[in-house]
Amino acid sequence: MFKKLVLIGGAAICTGTVLWGVTKYRKAKTTLKGENNVLYIKNSKPRPVSETVEGQFSIIGELKNIFKKSLIKSYPNFNIKMVISSPSKSGDYQCNSAMGLSKILKESGTKVSPAEVAKTLIKNIPANSIIEPLSTGDHGFINITLSQKFVVSQIASMFLEGVRPPKVDKKRVVIDFSSPNIAKEMHVGHLRSTIIGDSLARLLEYLGHDVVRLNHVGDWGTQFGMLLAHLNDKYPDYLNNPLPIGDLQAFYKESKKRFDEDAEFKKRAYAAVVELQAHNPDQTKRWQLICDTSRKEFQKIYDRLDIKLTERGESFYQDSMTKIIEDLKQKNLLVYEEGRYVMFPQKENLNPLTVVKSHGGYTYDTSDIAALCHRLEVEKADWIIYVTDLGQSSHFESLFDCMERAGYIDKNRVRIDHVGFGVVLGENKKRLKTRSGDTIRLVDLLDEGIKKSLDKLIKKNRERILSPEELEQAKTSVAYGCIKYADLSNNRKGDYVFSFDKMLADEGNTAVYILYQYTRAKSIARLANVEPNQLLNYAKNEDIKIEHPNEIKLAKEILKFHDVIQKITEDLVLHPLCEYLHKIATAFSEFYDSCYCVEKDRKTGEVIKVYMHRLLLCEVTANILAKGFDILGIKPVNRM
Numbered sequence: 257m258f259k260k261l262v263l264i265g266g267a268a269i270c271t272g273t274v275l276w277g278v279t280k281y282r283k284a285k286t287t288l289k290g291e292n293n294v295l296y297i298k299n300s301k302p303r304p305v306s307e308t309v310e311g312q313f314s315i316i317g318e319l320k321n322i323f324k325k326s327l328i329k330s331y332p333n334f335n336i337k338m339v340i341s342s343p344s345k346s347g348d349y350q351c352n353s354a355m356g357l358s359k360i361l362k363e364s365g366t367k368v369s370p371a372e373v374a375k376t377l378i379k380n381i382p383a384n385s386i387i388e389p390l391s392t393g394d395h396g397f398i399n400i401t402l403s404q405k406f407v408v409s410q411i412a413s414m415f416l417e418g419v420r421p422p423k424v425d426k427k428r429v430v431i432d433f434s435s436p437n438i439a440k441e442m443h444v445g446h447l448r449s450t451i452i453g454d455s456l457a458r459l460l461e462y463l464g465h466d467v468v469r470l471n472h473v474g475d476w477g478t479q480f481g482m483l484l485a486h487l488n489d490k491y492p493d494y495l496n497n498p499l500p501i502g503d504l505q506a507f508y509k510e511s512k513k514r515f516d517e518d519a520e521f522k523k524r525a526y527a528a529v530v531e532l533q534a535h536n537p538d539q540t541k542r543w544q545l546i547c548d549t550s551r552k553e554f555q556k557i558y559d560r561l562d563i564k565l566t567e568r569g570e571s572f573y574q575d576s577m578t579k580i581i582e583d584l585k586q587k588n589l590l591v592y593e594e595g596r597y598v599m600f601p602q603k604e605n606l607n608p609l610t611v612v613k614s615h616g617g618y619t620y621d622t623s624d625i626a627a628l629c630h631r632l633e634v635e636k637a638d639w640i641i642y643v644t645d646l647g648q649s650s651h652f653e654s655l656f657d658c659m660e661r662a663g664y665i666d667k668n669r670v671r672i673d674h675v676g677f678g679v680v681l682g683e684n685k686k687r688l689k690t691r692s693g694d695t696i697r698l699v700d701l702l703d704e705g706i707k708k709s710l711d712k713l714i715k716k717n718r719e720r721i722l723s724p725e726e727l728e729q730a731k732t733s734v735a736y737g738c739i740k741y742a743d744l745s746n747n748r749k750g751d752y753v754f755s756f757d758k759m760l761a762d763e764g765n766t767a768v769y770i771l772y773q774y775t776r777a778k779s780i781a782r783l784a785n786v787e788p789n790q791l792l793n794y795a796k797n798e799d800i801k802i803e804h805p806n807e808i809k810l811a812k813e814i815l816k817f818h819d820v821i822q823k824i825t826e827d828l829v830l831h832p833l834c835e836y837l838h839k840i841a842t843a844f845s846e847f848y849d850s851c852y853c854v855e856k857d858r859k860t861g862e863v864i865k866v867y868m869h870r871l872l873l874c875e876v877t878a879n880i881l882a883k884g885f886d887i888l889g890i891k892p893v894n895r896m
């Protein structure tokens with residue numbers, strides 16, 4: 257007799273409405289909660305050590321090593337780079353080096369076809385537990401399939417030890433990001449810098465680097481003259497009334513208007529800057545007040561997006577500038593031109609830096625020279641990263657070139673990157689602005705995100721299923737998650753179109769889709785009522801078999817994690833990580849819809865079978881997605 261079964265693939269046991277359009281599986285009213293699972297633990301035999309491969313690592317890197325060994329044995333005189341790619345149509349990876357090698361051999365007088373070369377390489381592959389026996393494809397391409405045992409051992413390791421970062425040489429990294437300007441509104445360009453910079457910092461922290469996150473705020477310069485003069489006129493009593501400026505943006509505009517139209521005011525503005533630079537106590541206090549007002553506004557954004565930053569603005573470096581300029585003068589590197597001191601880079605096509613202005617003031621360039629010196633000498637950085645819009649690329653090229661010319665940067669010891677990004681466009685493909693043409697205030701943008709996210713949840717009737725706290729958490733997770741993800745999933749070098757509708761879509765490469773798959777993966781072990789210990793014992797001791805095509809596909813996708821991490825660290829881009837997470841979520845969804853994790857009797861609710869290896873895959877999927885979210889600065893929720 258056949259028992260009537262309820263097949264449970266996780267959300268299949270959710271009692272509520274299906275959230276984000278995933279409706280293919282069957283729903284059941286019963287859950288496994290409170291039932292005792294007795295089926296799982298077979299008599300345990302530890303997996304033989306010889307079958308496991310130690311640690312977690314970049315698969316492509318390891319395959320390169322394996323093929324390199326074969327190359328040395330096959331053609332000891334030809335030391336070329338081995339090229340491994342993924343994905344390929346046949347097999348999981350492919351070695352593409354035979355063709356190039358055949359060419360090189362031909363040039364040196366030995367005629368061997370790519371297919372012959374491939375055969376020789378295959379013959380000399382060292383014994384290993386990572387790949388299945390190899391076959392050649394067209395043109396000497398070698399198709400590589402990972403061995404079952406290896407896949408299983410990696411999945412087990414990711415479950416037992418967590419998702420380990422690849423091993424790297426630890427570096428001290430200074431990352432300069434966000435960096436808005438005092439008294440001006442923090443705009444969408446700064447939002448991009450904040451989101452990308454924070455995510456890169458998280459990535460480097462995950463890898464174990466010693467990361468210093470610096471906010472190089474624009475808190476100095478001639479624009480302060482007009483602000484100080486205006487503050488003095490408008491709020492003579494500013495000391496007794498510590499926060500007179502309500503709207504700093506408007507205050508800035510008023511000052512600017514007076515500065516442009518009133519010659520007498522302009523004079524006083526210049527005088528105020530000179531006084532500030534000479535550390536006049538009154539001007540310093542006014543300056544402090546203006547900075548504090550801005551700082552509070554910035555902090556609201558950072559708190560909402562969970563961004564940690566150390567403020568070290570342009571003003572911090574003012575006192576060290578004179579010494580640096582002296583040094584540059586002594587080294588004969590400054591040219592006096594039209595009343596200014598400039599420094600020319602070595603490369604001809606680059607603009608010179610303005611180091612001292614005609615009335616003796618310092619510039620953005622001067623602050624950056626001093627900041628770079630500080631980061632090298634005092635912070636002892638071996639890697640410095642600047643995250644700004646691509647419009648500043650030539651500024652940074654000149655800066656890095658000049659600093660090398662002055663002998664301040666040793667390129668063999670220090671890595672320096674300008675991480676540039678494109679413009680944020682509105683749905684009309686023009687720069688994102690408000691309807692009236694003003695720059696969008698970030699607080700308003702975040703508020704709108706929150707509202708749209710809540711609308712979406714309510715449209716899906718989630719307020720009926722989630723507790724008020726859960727709804728609140730889901731709302732913020734979705735809103736900020738989707739804003740960050742939309743930015744990070746686009747290649748940063750391009751412009752990107754900001755569209756709440758697109759970022760809140762249920763399907764496709766969106767935070768919403770991936771967050772939802774995460775909740776499904778998380779819920780399954782919880783709802784199947786399997787104790788963490790049982791799964792732990794299983795992963796440690798049992799002979800795990802991953803056999804269903806959708807299990808294999810998911811597992812192999814998971815194994816690409818370290819390759820992705822390596823690539824994004826080299827290129828300092830985040831969209832490949834987003835693409836990877838999207839692929840995992842999709843592979844998981846396919847697996848989840850076709851592979852039931854738990855079978856139970858519909859009538860009695862009795863558990864008939866639990867597929868432990870599938871629970872394990874769910875757990876590792878959740879771990880991988882969580883790790884990815886963590887790097888992207890997105891906070892997942894358990895229910896949404």
Ligand SMILES: NC(=[NH2+])NCCC[C@H](N)C(=O)O
Nearest residue numbers: 432435436437472474624644
């Ligand atoms: N060290 C730097 N220059 N960092 C970037 C500063 C960005 C500048 N405050 C701006 O808003 O454009």
